[in-house]
Amino acid sequence: MNIPLNTTCPLCGKSNNCCNGIDKSRGICWCTNETFPQEIFDLLSEEDIRKKCICQECLLQFKN
Numbered sequence: 193m194n195i196p197l198n199t200t201c202p203l204c205g206k207s208n209n210c211c212n213g214i215d216k217s218r219g220i221c222w223c224t225n226e227t228f229p230q231e232i233f234d235l236l237s238e239e240d241i242r243k244k245c246i247c248q249e250c251l252l253q254f255k256n
């Protein structure tokens with residue numbers, strides 16, 4: 193099995209710090225408590241949507 197890890201942000205390419213893509217036993221990820229506006233998903237390519245997590249930095253930047 194060779195599942196690509198969901199560790200990088202599709203917008204900036206940095207680590208997204210999302211534990212949902214790495215190890216769920218680490219606990220609840222920061223993104224679980226955040227709301228992601230629909231518009232931010234419009235920035236992603238279709239194959240990245242729901243596969244790669246946006247990092248907190250990009251989310252905050254988008255909201256500002």
Ligand SMILES: [Zn+2]
Pocket residue numbers: 201202203204205206246247248249250251
């Ligand atoms: Zn990012």
